[in-house]
Amino acid sequence: MTVERMPASPGGATSHGHLLELIRSADGLSRQQLLSATGMSRATLYERLEALLRHGFVYEAESLEATGGRRSRRIRFDNRGRVILVFALGQTHATVAVTDTEGFPLRSVTVQHDISGPSDQVLSPLIGAGKSLLGQGTGEVLTGVGVSLPTPVEAGTGFVAHATTIPEWRPDAVTKAFSQAWHVPLVVENDARAAALGERKSDSETIVYVKVATGIGCGIVVEGSILRGAHGAAGDIGHIRIADNGPLCRCGRHGCLAAYSSGRAIAAQLDGDSYVSPDAVREAARVPDSQVSQLLAAAADVLGRALAATITTINPDRLVLGGKIGSIAGMVDRVRARVLADVADRIADGLIVEAGDPGDDSAIHGLATLVMRQVFAPEAIDGAVADFLAS
Numbered sequence: 001m002t003v004e005r006m007p008a009s010p011g012g013a014t015s016h017g018h019l020l021e022l023i024r025s026a027d028g029l030s031r032q033q034l035l036s037a038t039g040m041s042r043a044t045l046y047e048r049l050e051a052l053l054r055h056g057f058v059y060e061a062e063s064l065e066a067t068g069g070r071r072s073r074r075i076r077f078d079n080r081g082r083v084i085l086v087f088a089l090g091q092t093h094a095t096v097a098v099t100d101t102e103g104f105p106l107r108s109v110t111v112q113h114d115i116s117g118p119s120d121q122v123l124s125p126l127i128g129a130g131k132s133l134l135g136q137g138t139g140e141v142l143t144g145v146g147v148s149l150p151t152p153v154e155a156g157t158g159f160v161a162h163a164t165t166i167p168e169w170r171p172d173a174v175t176k177a178f179s180q181a182w183h184v185p186l187v188v189e190n191d192a193r194a195a196a197l198g199e200r201k202s203d204s205e206t207i208v209y210v211k212v213a214t215g216i217g218c219g220i221v222v223e224g225s226i227l228r229g230a231h232g233a234a235g236d237i238g239h240i241r242i243a244d245n246g247p248l249c250r251c252g253r254h255g256c257l258a259a260y261s262s263g264r265a266i267a268a269q270l271d272g273d274s275y276v277s278p279d280a281v282r283e284a285a286r287v288p289d290s291q292v293s294q295l296l297a298a299a300a301d302v303l304g305r306a307l308a309a310t311i312t313t314i315n316p317d318r319l320v321l322g323g324k325i326g327s328i329a330g331m332v333d334r335v336r337a338r339v340l341a342d343v344a345d346r347i348a349d350g351l352i353v354e355a356g357d358p359g360d361d362s363a364i365h366g367l368a369t370l371v372m373r374q375v376f377a378p379e380a381i382d383g384a385v386a387d388f389l390a391s
């Protein structure tokens, strides 16, 4: 096992929060390993560990091999019984899940809805479902709540606003409803950004994730950090104008990417005015050379061309296509061909274009990661310990 030396503060010590981060990332360490990893004095390290033990952030686990006649115990992050409650909202349904601290769903339920309705009407059943799911567990401690939506979400405040997707909602509708229901840390994030984080395979990976379901969203993760932009709209590619005189988009403008390549646009061409669900489109796409396959190919061409600029700007390791429509194999193949043909060779070299999760698992995983990052951020832990010492 390799343990990187933690950056020490001017006092030659590592803060409570950074010590916890080190213990979490290494999956537990002995006192001796912590001493050599941090360069702290024994007295300071033991004082910090004592505080972390007292707060229930760490516990003493199994004995390691005896050293110098004394058995040393592994200090582990105390995630026993900790759970996270997550809500992945789409336009037509939401997945509510209780996960462990790694974002693995322990229990989940799907709730059908129409997100364009009043916020109360959409959120109340979800909060009810969340309470019911939590009630099914025993000995669990709720660590935090995460919510994702197919709308722009302002970084920092969690405020939402979108003229076409949630026309009647107040900006604080989500933060208010969930923080009244549960008095624990709350994270609100755009769905494609949460899924982008959930899809990443390592901390160093840079990925562009595009969700194509009823609408189109895009999340960008650069070396483990979500790109949010100045107003929380980074990656909101659905309403880029592709052509001046293109088809009418739901937003009221003509020629948006969503008017060509979203599940809604494909369904509208299939069945006139009546709405065909992304599930139905996915099912119909199994038949080769069908009308659906042809529509998907045309939609993928437009999407691939629109993504070339994003891919060139970000130069990611992977372009991941998720959502019920985006992850259809024929769609992925066609977008890959278009993007690789449109970008310069040095961008195309080594670029992986592949299908992501068609459902909500990546958003759920990403939300749990965001909650854990917020709750166990070194500054948050330092603050909690300082508050305790001051009281």
Ligand SMILES: [Zn+2]
Residues within 6 Å of the ligand: 238, 239, 249, 250, 251, 252, 253, 256, 258, 259
């Ligand atoms: Zn539009």
